[in-house]
Amino acid sequence: MATGxxxxxxxxxxxxxxxxxxxDSTNTETNFRIYSKTPTDFLNHNSYTAPKYAEWINxxxxxxxxxxxxxxxxxxxxxxxxxxxxxxDIAKDDTSxxxxxxxxxxxxxxxxxxxxKGYLTLAGNATWSCSVNLNSNHLYLKNPTIALxxxxxxxxxxVQTDTTKGTVACANGSSSMEFDITTKxxxxxxxxxxxxxxxxxxxxxxxxxxxxxxxIVLEEANLTxxxxxxxxxxxxxxxxxxxxSKRLDAIYxxxxxxxxxxxxxxxx
Numbered sequence: 001m002a003t004g005x006x007x008x009x010x011x012x013x014x015x016x017x018x019x020x021x022x023x024d025s026t027n028t029e030t031n032f033r034i035y036s037k038t039p040t041d042f043l044n045h046n047s048y049t050a051p052k053y054a055e056w057i058n059x060x061x062x063x064x065x066x067x068x069x070x071x072x073x074x075x076x077x078x079x080x081x082x083x084x085x086x087x088x089d090i091a092k093d094d095t096s097x098x099x100x101x102x103x104x105x106x107x108x109x110x111x112x113x114x115x116x117k118g119y120l121t122l123a124g125n126a127t128w129s130c131s132v133n134l135n136s137n138h139l140y141l142k143n144p145t146i147a148l149x150x151x152x153x154x155x156x157x158x159v160q161t162d163t164t165k166g167t168v169a170c171a172n173g174s175s176s177m178e179f180d181i182t183t184k185x186x187x188x189x190x191x192x193x194x195x196x197x198x199x200x201x202x203x204x205x206x207x208x209x210x211x212x213x214x215x216i217v218l219e220e221a222n223l224t225x226x227x228x229x230x231x232x233x234x235x236x237x238x239x240x241x242x243x244x245s246k247r248l249d250a251i252y253x254x255x256x257x258x259x260x261x262x263x264x265x266x267x268x
């Protein structure tokens with residue numbers, strides 16, 4: 001199974017968080033500075049590349065943080081959906097922070113309905129927060145990032161037929177072939193082929209297509225599950241003609257047996 005990686009960096013520039021917001025904002029001694037991003041912010045970010053029906057395996061929440069004043073260090077809390085991912089003390093110097101998700105906690109979800117059905121997003125707001133000692137003290141953040149590793153969804157392409165009448169194959173020569181979809185918006189193309197046995201001709205595929213060798217386009221947008229199954233059945237007919245209820249097995253022009261075609265396919 002293929003895996004993919006998604007990394008959303010909400011700001012490569014340093015962010016100055018100077019206002020008192022969120023929890024403990026009314027405390028006169030301890031004021032919280034909070035940087036927050038919503039599930040929509042995450043999903044609509046221009047770096048979002050995860051395909052539909054990806055299944056997340058693990059993740060990290062990170063940043064570089066510092067405070068204005070060289071006061072006693074205070075913990076910077078990293079949370080998603082109110083679930084603590086980790087906490088690290090910060091002071092006036094830049095501190096690099098990276099904490100792994102506890103995969104048992106509800107921090108990442110798959111959207112279950114609407115136009116974004118099937119996509120991964122945050123289960124709630126992501127917050128980077130720290131208490132400061134003075135009203136004039138600021139929190140500075142850089143590279144507040146959420147990164148995920150996920151199992152990629154796939155298409156499983158199947159072809160089938162009555163093997164007494166003909167054969168079918170995917171591009172790999174077998175009756176089944178898998179295609180990993182690793183990124184949002186990805187499109188892959190392949191072929192399937194039907195070959196009649198002696199005495200039979202190809203009539204068409206179960207979806208109405210009449211090309212014995214045809215292209216199949218696999219689009220990320222059309223995935224319906226983590227393993228989307230597509231099945232095509234080739235239909236063959238026996239090479240025969242009828243006059244009324246009598247079957248004709250051969251037609252002659254003079255003494256020479258004629259070949260009879262329907263379009264470019266020989267039927268007798």
